[in-house]
Amino acid sequence: MAVDTKLPYEEQYISEYSQKRNEPEWFRNIRLNAFRQSEDLPMAKANKTRIIDWNFTNFKHDVAGEPIQSYDTLPEQIRVLLGDESEAENKNLIIVRNNDVAYANLSQDLKDNGVIFEDIFTALNEHGDLVQKYFMTDGVAVDENKLTARHAALLNSGIFLYVPKNVVIKDPVQVVFWQEDDEAAVFNHVLLVAEENSEVTYVENYYSANANKESVANLVSEVFAHANAKVSYGGVDNFAAGTTTYVNRRGVADRDAQIEWALGQMNDGNTISENTTHLKGDNSICNAKSVSVGRGKQKQNFTARIVNWGKDSDGYILQHGVMKDQSSSIFDGIGKIEHGATRANAEQESRVLMLDEGARGDANPILLIDEDDVTAGHAASVGRVDPLQLYYLMSRGISQQEAERLVIHGFLDPVVREIPIETVQKQLKAVIEGKVN
């Protein structure tokens, strides 16, 4: 095996990096323990996907980013995520450029209500207790696998979003992660805590343009929706072909809480994506919706999992993927109902459309049920474009390329139109358009 699987870093580097970021000791210790564990832990699991030759070790870890001087200096691909200038100025928005915050805005109104929206290094100093309570404790564990441990050890970016009890935030809170440097890695951690009866919509965008240079994205999000809270979490991942991505988005919902995932998994590079939600509380709800377009030679592995613990909890997974060129993807949908989750419901639907001869897709619906009084269902399909559909469209004068474009949009639209966040819908349409042409 030609690929080096060991990190080219030493404990001393991690310690120094932590000091440079001015971190509290407890956090430095998490890093160092994670680093020691990472060597022996098994690799992240990617069912039916050969990841042995993927790049997880070649990247630049510490790359500074300049503050953003004006809207006009942003590349088009970032501006499309923000809307026009006046729209962008009014947003509760953080832009992370390489590994530094380059722009940050939070409305006075939200500040007055106690909302915290800041980078994780600031949060470690200003709200250390809160971060310590939630960081890789009840969500994603450091020692789940080699990549979660590396994440904790090398974390170089992060967002802390805290919504106090009874606070309802109407407009989306957005973060753009812009990997301007083609080799800059992002070990980004999103910690989102929604206290009782609160509501928030969070939207994140990852963007890089490194088609030819290698890098790594290792992303962990932990979302805690406390009793009767509602969290809408939208994400559009758009790393270029050079980035190998591991992304683990995890939710925990308490009693009567609701977590809505709306994910556009639009990377051009190899990707392992896991999205798991634990419906801990009675009556909690999760909708996990995602769309994906694969192209080139990329390989991707997607797991969407909802675990029902609470009585009357309700989980629904919906994922649609289009595979072009020689891309291949595995879509695992896992509905798990634990013993005692009476009257729980686990539904899922996964559909894959393969456009080209060399494209491959696989949808695996999995239901694991340890309780009698439940309802569950699954639908899965993997198919190729129907040549008669293309013939029909072309018989009206539409070119083959345009016909394929319509079929792809059409295949993804039932998911896109169900996404509860309008900004994400718009962004997704734009990104899909870019990938289809």
Added chain:
Amino acid sequence: MAGSTLEIKDLHVEIEGKEILKGVNLTINGGEFHAVMGPNGTGKSTLASAIMGHPKYEVTKGSVLLDGEDVLEMEVDERAQAGLFLAMQYPSEISGVTNSDFLRSSINSRREEGDEIPLMQFIKKMDENLDYLEIDKDMAQRYLNDGFSGGEKKRNEILQLMMLEPAIAILDEIDSGLDIDALKVVSKGINKMRKDDFGCLIITHYQRLLNYITPDQVHVMMQGRIVKSGGPELAQRLEAEGYEWIKEELGIEDETVGQ
């Protein structure tokens, strides 16, 4: 010059290695309505599909010319852009693509880039045609043929015909599965198209459609060929007497192609 001319000469067509059309000759000029009739399994729909370029049909001999241009050399979309239209017997269902988006793309495919149909003009034309065909306005925003009833699909084919205004249209069993009211509406739409620069080939095995649309010429197809041609009175005789007399006259025992 009034309209276009579609010339079909000695057309032979195979599907999966089996010959279905065995030398069809037919010329349609702008302003003319032709009906091709015949029992099931005689090659009528194959003729329609082969002209439009259905991927399963292979032309092994003969030619199809539109105003002298070789249609068989064209891709399916180019055939449409050149002025051909086929109302299909079994239109595809395409989920996620609205009727309205589909029709706009179709119209714009005939226009130069930068000269797309203005949205308001499109909506006005769409509304007029929806009204004319007594179709619910909702259909513009429904997914293309997705979950449509048989009758809705046929009306939608005629809606497309009226929106796209081709030079030559082929209607493949547009009457099948329609009740009498729907048949009248569909016929009304087709008749509205009648003008000097529009030619039409109507494929049917029932005469009843021709009670509402009077063809200039009627052709009978058997064994993959046109075996008899005449005026509208031929269709009436077929309605009254069936096809047996033609078989007897021509000494045909089995009118179908192969099994």
